[in-house]
Amino acid sequence: MSAAAQLELRGVTKRFGGVAAVDGVNFEIAKGDIVGIIGPNGAGKTTLLNCISGVYHLDGGDIRWEGASIAGMAPHRIASLGIGRTFQIVKPFGSMTARENVAIGALFGSAHMRRGMKGAFALADEVLELVGLKAKADQPVSALTIPDRKRLEVARAVATRPQLLLLDEVMAGLNNVEIDEALEMVRSVHASGVTVLLIEHVMRVIVGVCRRAIVLDSGRVLAEGEPEVVLRDERVIEAYLGERYAKRLKSS
């Protein structure tokens, strides 16, 4: 355990009935890192994010944030420590404008950086510009397209001024141009000093921005390392494409 670890997972386990969706996961993330989590459907990626953000209670193991345990904390307390997240299925506040949505993040979020109404709306405007939604700030959420709603989801999380940002498949369902824009957005958020942990199915994203990738399969860490190396790992190919395909790939 290095002292520099900002987030540290030790034997994190979450069961639903008899199924262990996350089963003894260990890893750590250093401050300022940008890490991708990949894995086939049902591997437990989103469940893991829900464990970190406090949406789920752990059935075993411990999660440490800057050395102190955050296991069992309510989501709002974890958010106030500086851990922000997005949802894979976006959850905007439907009756509000885009600007108000982001202002909620600015009004709450990290405890030590909270500000008044004016400051919150000013920050909301800044973040909207960062994600490219400035022109649509005063539109109701219902008027936004799907890519814009994904941007809004990220903007709201960024407005909480997190030290660690958990992104759950923000690129899913976007076309190539939109992915490039979203990549740029993630890069600029990371460049502002935020540690990023992102779940992604689009390998281009993982290879493009991540320094490190963690592969989950059936709730366990299958492989960990540099994205290019991990993606060539035999076990990873097997998990994604099946044993037979992996063998064929090897023999060819």
Place this chain on the structure above:
Amino acid sequence: MIATAASNRRWKRIFLIAGAILAAYALLAPLTSLDAAQSANIPLLADKFWLRIATSIAMFVVMATAWNIIGGITGYAAFGNVAFFGIGAYTTGMLVAKAKWPFLLALPLAPVVAAAFAILVGLPLLRLRGHYFAVASLGVGVAVGELVQNIDYRGQPVFGGASGLFLPIFRIANRDLFFFYLMSAAAVLSIAVTWWVLRSRFGYGLIAIRENEEAASVLGVNTTAYKVASFGLAAALTGLAGGIFSQWNVFVNQDNVFPIEYNVQMILMALLGGTGTVFGPAAGAVLLYLLIQFLGGTLPISFDIPFVSTDARPIVAQIILGLLLIVVVIFVPRGVIDFFGGRTRLSLSYLRRSLRETSL
């Protein structure tokens, strides 16, 4: 006509001025001597009967506006808010009737006790969502009334039992006028509280909870504390109305301070006027209260409903209210307040659009 920003502002100003004149008349008319006004035949408020109606309206304005805080802004459909009204009424009633406290000293305790009770039951209850919360809160509303009437200690009813509580008459010149102003002050207070809530960090947190509770919590909203505070705030205002009612009415029992139909009426008022808004529930309270009295035949301006005997009138009134609820929910989902201020106008296309939006 396309509503421009300028015409919006103009309409808003017109409605504000008209509202201010109406409110000023309602508040000042009773000040003129009652006898003189009656002999001069000045209608409406300068008359004991209408003063009673106006005080009741103010009471429902408080209840509907308070319900709006938990039901409209926070999105938790509380069906048992009458419990807070009753608790407020019994708190003040017990202190005045049994402990011989002066009324004005006993009144501030009504909202305090009601809010304390709401926080206590809110902690477990507000973990439930949707229909589950609605039904559970209805249960609490009914249970509290029954408990208050039936709790005995050494064979003696603690809270007056079935015969209720009689309060000594509050000695003040122009009593009716005093209670009208007191209740109106409570109404203004509840509207002012709503106005503040909708502009505060607290209110934004509550709306976030209404729109998506999970998203609100990961953004840092302490959802449990916010929901309980919202419930407590609604209870405090409702309890205040109850406390004023107990001394105004002089007599308090289960039937008049825990009526189940108040639960439905305050929700209907908020829906009719427009939930989540500052003035909607108040507008709904005025409209619906007058309609209920009109249909019930208690107003002097009345008419015979064709083919309906006088005995069947209350039942027919209930049916009409039920139909009204359906029509409002389907066709005017944002309430009648939506038509004020010039943003939207009541038209066939509005109704058609609403129907499309509300039908699945």
